Amino acid sequence: MVTGNVVVANTTQGYVAVTLVCSHEGEKRIQLRNNEFYCSAHGARYDLNGKGLNSEGSHGLTIYTISQSGNILTIS
Ligand code: FES
Structure with a gap:
């Protein structure tokens, strides 16, 4: 899902x-x-912690803190 x-x-x-x-x-x-x-632009790959897995992804990916309370996810 993408939001913003x-x-x-x-x-x-x-x-x-x-x-x-x-x-x-x-x-x-x-x-x-x-x-x-x-x-999908040039094939950068990142693990679930945002660490780059190839040269295109070497700068890493910003990860947000996410918490769940019942059916509500809060991203900060
Ligand atoms: S913009 Fe080049 S791999 Fe994402």
């Missing part, structure tokens, strides 16, 4: 919220793929 410039993904580690904006060249194309974050 934030991607909220249901992963094997629970809900994770990251920026939609790729740190490679700023394209807003981050998505969850194979339980990692991926940018």
